[in-house]
Amino acid sequence: MPKQHNMPEQLFKIRHSLAHIMAQAVTERYPDARPTIGPPVENGFYYDFAVPQPFTPEDLAAFEQRMKEIIQKGVVFQRKEVSAEEARRLFAGNPFKLELIEGLVSGAGDDMGESEEETPDSQSAAGNSQSVISIYTHDTFTDLCRGPHVASTREINPQAFKLTASSGAYWRGDEHNPMLQRIYGVAFETPQELQHYLQQVEEAKKRDHRKLGRELEIFFFDDEIGPGLPLWQPNGAAIIEELEKLAKEIELKHGYKRVRTPHVTKEDLFLRSGHLPYYAESMYPPMELDDGVKYYIKPMNCPMHHKIFGSKPRSYRDLPIRLAEYGTCYRYEKSGELFGLMRVRSMQMNDAHIYCAEEQFEQEFMDVIAMYLEYFNLFGIDKYVMRLSTHSRKGLGKKYVDNESLWLKTEDMVRRAMQKHNVPYVEQADEAAFYGPKIDVQIWSAIGREFTLATNQVDFAVPARFDLKFTNREGKEETPLCIHRAPLSTHERMIGFLIEHYGGAFPVWLAPIQAVLIPIADRHIEYCQQVAQRLAEIGLRTEVDDGNDRMQNKIRKAQGQKIPYMLVAGDKERDAGAVAVRLRTGEDLKAMPVEQFIARVQPIITERKADL
RNA sequence: GCCGAUGUAGCUCAAUGGCAGAGCAAUCGAUUUGUAAUCGAUAGGUUACGGGUUCAACUCCCGUCGUCGGCUCCA
Known part of the structure; x- marks a missing residue:
């Protein structure tokens, strides 16, 4: 920017x-x-x-x-x-x-x-x-x-x-x-405005995903494992599982097929794709086998998906073909560029590649944009900017594939599609991918640093390098366009962003621990465990706080972990088959039968609602 | 990668060249509690790592690694 x-x-x-x-x-x-x-x-x-x-x-x-x-x-x-x-x-x-x-x-x-x-x-x-x-x-x-x-x-x-x-x-x-x-x-x-600003900065630090990530036991880094290589604790893994579940549901609805590809591959693949030697400095160095063949850990999934597209003859009747994978990639980012979860060296991308004919481009591209908006609406994300990133003439042949007319044509395709569908965007020259223009979704971290969250890229160059073809209506071979897209970004950046977006207070469906059972006295522990068992049956992530603290302190701890529901149980609740429901907002819903709580919570989770 | 700062217990932080400490967390014991901290005890450290200066180093110097703030770069 x-x-x-x-x-x-x-x-x-x-x-x-x-x-x-x-x-x-x-x-x-x-x-x-x-x-x-x-x-x-x-x-x-x-x-x-x-x-x-x-x-x-x-x-x-x-x-x-x-x-x-x-x-x-x-x-x-x-x-x-x-x-x-x-x-x-x-x-x-x-x-x-x-x-x-x-x-x-x-x-x-x-x-x-x-x-x-x-x-x-x-x-x-x-x-x-x-x-x-x-x-x-x-x-x-x-x-x-x-x-x-x-x-x-x-x-x-x-x-x-x-x-x-x-x-x-x-x-x-x-x-x-x-x-x-x-x-x-x-x-x-005025000094007041300065003070206000400095206070805002302090407040923002409390939302920093690096701080919350540690406090909420979502992820951490370890010196013996290496910089930029996060370890996901159970709480983080729970969030990942939910995001993947969401992605799979939505992508199924939008006609995607899931694929799986290896994490390492021969050098040949990246020579073919054009990433080598150009992209080499962002890749982990190759491992060389006894026979002298070099293998790289993949920094992106596209070449693998291209291979799947190219694995058999394709007809125009098959298009568009949409291949999706939460692919695990590794990029050797420069040490000074690492930043918590927002910039890491190992990442899992919400990746997919859409192969389509040119006349299908607009609909496919806008379907991806619609998917973005669907997700952002779900998460309540409204502080973002969609950026049309275009080439620069001086970068042709260096940063960008050297075919100016194709650049101008595809950029215009994207521009017209966005305008026709009234999606606001800003345009930024010299920010494109090397194979085509893209729509990037720019967001800001708690401390104000800017990142690209999601991306939707046109690729008019690489399919040809892979000899990707389909037979068109006239029986002639044609090269498809490819759309690279990652609406949910990578798990790392998405979750880093979501931690800050929610200040750690995730909606129920994403909350790593959705409800904690709080027995008033030890004699209520058994009942709490029974309730927890029942809640586990409906898929709720639940814990029983059977520690030695008083109830007040258990509430305080659950509050600190930003757990949506605190379910308190004493004699009265046990005898009535009930739980006293306290929300993390502090609101006390008083005692209700366990089944009533379930009836309240289940739609909130399945519909991924924002309220408690 | 570059410039700078920084690294003490799981976390937050003390100890300014002279015996490494506190709160929270942990463990154990007592307490059995009704909506944001019950009490007591115990344990926890080669002060990131490796060199050097000094009678003596957490403290001063050099190097390595990590982290933080930027630059560059990016999902």
């Missing part, structure tokens, strides 16, 4: 000006530091510096203090337009600024670090010759900048910002470029 600057004008100016003030503080303390770019961003701002030594936490505290002093002086920001020569002279000691100036001169970009839209054809030369170079000066500091800025630092509340972090960042976001040091700040108009 590009950085969106849809914040109010004044806030934009405050944040942008704070970035300049920070640059002043930094260059005062470290005259060797070379400021590069420093834009406002969501919730604040950052500035990247080229420095000989990375900043320390003490540096940040000192910068923040100095910034407050500068703000309190009430200095003004002054804009001045300069010629290219003057700009070059002013920033002669700063190669990064000089690069920016050359960019401005050639009309390629600005000091916000944003590249202009990649539309070389439509781009007239108009902006180039007359691009304005402006500088802003406040106090002792002058920066190359488009602006706008506050008129005076009196518009900035010195108590309404905070420097939060420093980290490395590559110049212009390219890992082949030198690494700069970035300082992040958060900033608002």
Whole structure:
């Protein structure tokens, strides 16, 4: 996603000006530091510096203090337009600024670090010759900048910002470029808004799936097993089972057939698919057998499914053919990219491949979109963005299959299908798969990191590499299109997301433990076990808390585990064949016969309702 | 992979070069309780791992591994 600057004008100016003030503080303390770019961003701002030594936490505290002093002086920001020569002279000691100036001169970009839209054809030369170079000066500091800025630092509340972090960042976001040091700040108009934001961040940390996953005993990582390789505890496995059950039901309804494929395969398969050598760095290294044949652990399932499609002659009458598998894949993600369950090295994908004729494409593609919406509606997921990810011309032959007309054609197919069915989406160039455009569903983790949850991809290239064919109406051989889709993402990312989405309080059908039986005294344990047995008969995941705690503490523990139903049983309930039902919301439904509880719960589970 | 921070009991955290501790969890005992913490006792550690400095290292230094915050990348 590009950085969106849809914040109010004044806030934009405050944040942008704070970035300049920070640059002043930094260059005062470290005259060797070379400021590069420093834009406002969501919730604040950052500035990247080229420095000989990375900043320390003490540096940040000192910068923040100095910034407050500068703000309190009430200095003004002054804009001045300069010629290219003057700009070059002013920033002669700063190669990064000089690069920016050359960019401005050639009309390629600005000091916000944003590249202009990649539309070389439509781009007239108009902006180039007359691009304005402006500088802003406040106090002792002058920066190359488009602006706008506050008129005076009196518009900035010195108590309404905070420097939060420093980290490395590559110049212009390219890992082949030198690494700069970035300082992040958060900033608002008032101290109250800052406090509110900081509190929100604290609240979000409580929903973090890494924290909840441990507390709720859903999954964990172990040093001896390896980074990015989660172990699913019984609670996590219960969630997985439910998701697979859901997927199988829905996919059956949508005409999918289930297949199973091996986890390892000869190198030849991935050479054929084109993943090797291109994708090799994201794959676990091969194992070489005695005869010198290399085998890889699969990073995706598609080539295997292609083989199944190609295993016999296909007629147009057979299409579309939809092959589904919860395939287990392994990807050697770079160590620094791992992130709890959201980014792992072993994963189980809600994968399927749909082979269809071109005239069937729209219906198949939209059926997948409908499936997404069906799932999202079920989970109550509404904070997502559907993104049409398209190719870029400069990536043709490198990141993307080199066939521009097919790209344009398939992108248009997707675009028209989405528009015709009124599904909102945004478009993002240069994010496509190497074999075709796709609809990605973007979501955000509790701490605000963006991920692709589900994906729906067009593949106009790989079926041909596998010589996939069907016989069309005219008796001629034709290559099918392939749709790769994963509406439920991978178990790992989906469950990571769902933990945060529900804050650990899963709907009953997904809850790892659906009801806990709480005996009031030891003499009620046996009765509780009988009830638990009965509940197990209808498929409820139940436990009896026969521990030595008092009932109150058992409730507290169940509450902490976010178990939907707490079923309390004492003398009265035992004698009446009843349980006293307490919901995790705190609501007390009082005693009811066990069969009445079952009658309440069963439809909630089978219909996968959100309520308790 | 890169930059930085960080790693103490299952979990959350103390101990700033001088005997490694607390709360929760666990185990045992007592209690038998009516809707968010009953009481007591016990056990739990080669302070991530490997080197080094020092009379003495959880503490200082170096390396490895993991984790966290970013960058890059992605289901």
